[in-house]
Amino acid sequence: MTDFEDYVRPYGLFSKIDAFGYLKDLQEHPDQPRKEGKVILVTADTPLKASRGEGKTTTTIALIDALRARGVDAAAVLRQPSMGITAAGSKGGASGGGKASLTHPELVDWGLCGEMAAIESAQNLLVSFAEKAVDEGRLDTVLVPRVSEVPSRSLRQIAVDRGKGNLSERTVLTPTCELMQIVVLSRSMEEIGQRVAAMVAGTLDGKPVRFGDFIDLWRITGILTDAVKPAYTETLQGSPVYVHCGPFANVSIGIPSLVSVQMACARHDVVIVEAGYGADAGAQKWLDIAAREYGAQWPAAAVVVTRATTWRDDPKLQWRYPFHVNRLESLGIPTFPMINLWEGEDGQAGQLRQTASDLGFRSPIMGNLFRDGGQALEDQLDGLIEALGAPAPADADTVSHHGMDVMDQICWIARSAYGVPGSRVVEKDGFAQSLEQARQLCTQVGVNLEDMTIVAVKSPATMTDDDTAPEDQRTVTLKKVEPHVGAGLLQVNLTTSLTTPMPKIV
Structure with a gap:
């Protein structure tokens, strides 16, 4: 009998889950009860400013609280944010806000779930191995970059003085590195090991050399022992939330790990997945990478978050939000506009609903979620719940593009x-x-x-x-x-x- 609790371990103020082990156990015992949860993809309008969030996480948390209040077994899967690029939380972090927040937001916003630091250490160790390989004549260039959680323009391109000529290197943000991508996409530690072995360390006489050619991979996979385990926490209302990997959909894949979503779908009827930045980034990558190429679930519905001011007040950019909503609808995904109201905007609700109607949208979901949390949404979810009960479209375009020019x-x-x-x-x-x-x-x-x-x-x-x-x-x-x-x-x-x-x- 597969018991989920056997795969949960205390980790500070929350828990870590051995998702690899749990899913392997389910696979080996197909007769054991499991759910086939449906995915709601939460994405957003393209933000007017790169350093500002539109409210995806706040919406995600409010949605699961509201759905659970309606009797739906719902959970959320969030991405572990990057501490550095948010300028120490000025962007708002990635743990919601106000009444739509996690119980210990600081553990998420400051990277204390652990995987960022472990992945940073593991990739930097790979670079150190590559540098040593240069000294030993196994490489003459290093292609894999160092990584850092804190952004620095001065480190993006650097030259290391080796006493016998400089060695060109560079530093990228941890969430964007290849090792983070490997953890997000892999479904076992064995797969991670194979993928790390296939990484190109550098070149020798113009020919690429892989890490598997000259290092023992257990040195890297050992560092990742806890990093591959999703964190398990709750909202202030007690709703279950899994946090694992994957911010920055503009410069990487920007989605939670595939195993965290697969695990959540095995345990809950509805799983809300947060995808990074706007629908042109996070939603595009969930659909075209996670679902199309890696077998993740095609969304049963989508929610596109925006702010009232972003939606209406810049005439030259007004086209973007309807484009996102209509594109997802064209893919057969029931898509609901979500308007994240700020203080003082409640009186605009009627006008906003009329605008949504004029654009041919489904009935919008809206509220001041920071102030009211999931309570603001409980009586607005009839259409979303109905859409979740509808059969998936048979003609969804999920055919792989592998082999295409x-x-x-x-x-x-x-x-x-x-x-x-x-x-x-x-x-x-x-x-x-x-x-x-x-x-x-x-x-x-x-x-x-x-x-x-x-x-x-x-x-x-x-x-x-x-x-x-x-x-x-x-x-x-x-x-x-x-x-x-x-x-x-x-x-x-x-x-x-x-x-x-x-x-x-x-």
Whole structure:
């Protein structure tokens, strides 16, 4: 008999769950009772400013509290936020707020769930092994970057003085690194080990060398023993919440670990999954990476969060929110607009509902969730609950894009997620060379570039090069590509805006 409690261990003020072990036990004992929870994807409007959240986590927490008050067995899966880029919490953290908050938000916002620090240590140890390999003549360049939780422009490109010539290195944010992506996508420790072994450490005489060629992988997987376990906590109202991995959908995949969602779906009827930044980032990556390529659940419904002011008050950007809602609806996903009211905006509710009606939206869900929590939503969820009971669309486009030409894949994302046709996808000088170098590297390690999954790396605050341009003039510029062979991902930098602006101190 599979007992979930056997896989739960105390971890400070909350618990850690051996999701790998629990899911393996369920797989080995298919006769044991388990649920087939449906996923609600919570995403958002593209924010006007990169350092500002729209309220996805607050909405997620309020939703599970409201659903449970309605008698629905609901849970949420949140991403472990990055401490550094929020400027010590000025963005609002990632634990909700007010009455729609977790019991110990500081443990989430300050990275004390543990996986960020462990993944940072593990990837930096990999770089140290690569540096040692240079000293031993096994490598002459290091390609894997160091990582840090705290952003620093001065460390993005560095030169290490080795006394006999400089060694070029760089530092990226922990959530964006290949090892984080591997943990998010893997379903066993064995898979993590295989993927780490496949990571390209650097080159020797122009040929790529993988980590599996010269290190013992137990050194890395041992560090990750607790990092692979989702944290288990609660909302202030006692609703279950799992927290694991995956922020920054603009510069990485930005989704919780697949095992945390799979585990939650085995235990609950409804699982609310939070995806990073706007629908052009987090929702795009849940659908096109997690679901399409890695077998995660296709959402039974979606909620797109916005603020009243963001939705209406910038005429040149008003097109973005309806684009997101209509795109998800076009994929057969019942999509509900969620308007996150701030103090003093209650009187706008009638006008906002009329605007939603004029746009052809479903009846919007709205409330001051910081002030009122889930109580604000309890009587507004009839449509959402009804949608969850409907059968999944038989024609959902979930066919893998593996094998599709890379440029065709990129143009498909630009058209479907940003509304820009392939004829207006522009290549910056050097992009073609970058793509060819990636192709050569993959060929040398026996990987087909077309079988890798595209990860769009872009500004969190824009969908195109200039979102204020008229629709028929919007473009998407391709800048460079970077293969993450161990993760099976091909990162493609696009749009002319900054991908990771420094946080604003407020």
